[in-house]
Amino acid sequence: MVAHVGTVAFLGLEARSVDVQVQISSGQVSFVTVGLPDKAVKESRERVAAALHAIGLSLPPRRVIVNLSPADLPKEGSHYDLPIALGLLAALGVLPQDALDEYVAVGELGLDGAILPVPGVLLAALHAGANEQGLICPAAQGPEAAWAGEVAVLAAPDLLSLINHLKGTIILPPPLRAEAEISRRGPDMAGIKGQETPKRAVEIAAAGGHNLLMSGPPGSGKSLLAAALAGILPDLTPAEALEVSMVASIAGQLEGGKLKRSRPFRSPHHSASMAALVGGGTKAKPGEVSLAHLGVLFLDELPEYQRGVLDSLRQPLETGQVQVARAAAHVTYPARVQLIAAMNPCRCGYLSDPAQACSRAPRCAADYQSKLSGPLLDRIDLHVDVPALSAADLSLPPPAENSAAVAARVATARARQTARYAGTPTRTNAEADGELLNTHAAPDAEGARLLTQAADTLRLSARGYARVLRVARTIADLAGAQHVTRVHIAEALSYRRRPPVN
Secondary structure, three states, X not given: OEEEEEEEEEEOOEEEEEEEEEEEEOOOOEEEXXXXXXXXXXXXXXXXXXXXXXXXXXXXXXXXXEEEEOOOOOEOOHHHHHXXXXXXXXHOOOOOHHHOOOEEEOOEEOOOOEXXXXXXXXXXXXXHHHOOOXXXXXXXXXXHHHHHOOOOEEEEOEHHHHHHHXXXXXXXXXXXXOOOOOOOOOOOHHHOOOOHHHHHHHHHHHHHOOOEEEEOOOOOOHHHHHHHHHHHOOOOOHHHXXXXXXXHHHOOOOHHHOOOOOOOXXXXXXXXXXXXXXXXXXXXXXXXXXXXXXXXXXXXXHHHOOHHHHHOOHHHHHHOEEEEEOOOOEEXXXXXXXXXXXXXXXXXXXXXXXXXXXOOOOHHHHHHHOOOOHHHHHOOOEEEEOOOOOHHHHOOOXXXXXXXXXXXXXXXXXXXXXHHOOOOOOOOHHHOOHHHHHHHOOEOHHHHHHHHHHHHHOOOOHHHHXXXXXXXXXXXXXXXXXXXXXXXXXXXXXXXXXXXXX
């Protein structure tokens, strides 16, 4: 007899069906797992044996073969423990096979028989629902699985209670959905004195989902402005929350089964590797650019990152996804992020400060800024200088306008974009392209004339030209204007990077 238990293998955000086949036959005593298992799957033998011993059972003194089908699909992770154990119990006659046919099982086993949390439970639940099956998962992740909708979720704390439920001895209660997490808010804009131009750029970036680069001396408030931007972004829609939570689930970062409500804000250190930033490693896990999907990726001290690491962001910023290709796996993760970056004008940071003049200017600035490639800078919509604050600026009273007022304008502008792009995959002006851009962001005659002149003067690429139109469309949305005019084009052009002087 061969027992069958369904489970899943994860390829990016895709869950693929895996049939765990367990056969107990005569022959030399052994326990063999086949079907491209990784080290964690091979080690499941010891965890399964200990878990069975904890409930008064043991592995039979016979030949046990576990086949993970399809055999050519790599199997990674400890979530195969539970389906392997259930397959053994069915093969031994402890559980009826028909009780397992309608479920997909995921979970790691502790040596005491406890069923422990694993990454990807939300994806497994969605997969089970799509195949009209139920899900067996750890009790701690039942609230997470419950978000998958009309899926029968069996959340068990340990192997013994799961066996008793499947045999009808006890009934495990269905899990309740965890409440969505409380929205997080950053520093209030009212606490940022001066810096009116950078604050305006932050508002435009938030309203249209645009990439932003802030340059200024140390202590001018660049990091504070970035943190405040996170506080004026609108909350995720239910569909967006599910997207973000799926990435967090596969990364094992969905705490307490609570769906994400706030947009992600990721701020990796400048020592981050390419695999950490864009994803990869031996198991092709999502990187920071995917964990920040539909949110903010903040890169402080931008030139301090390795140039190759920064250039690896060029494709994700353009396409909204990252394809991790490795010899053992080829997976795709979403990466529709808003890049917010900050940098000093030179290595010492005081290039334009006459009181603390840079001793190597202008060579210091040229060497420092040359670490950033032109194609990467061309993908940044807004470039703004953040000047140092004087003592007079710091002594001013707090601004009258707080983050709530700015967030209200941003939400109104986002609502206009949602209505404009309804029925298309585009969410914000920053994503608009092709016919959508020509239809909704075409400027009036004076604006078109100004943009044409500026394109020659600033040497705008085709990408830069389109990004000026996107920013102008956002500025018009913030002003409540139906059409893009010369005024909107002029302000959008003021945020473009100036070409180097030969």
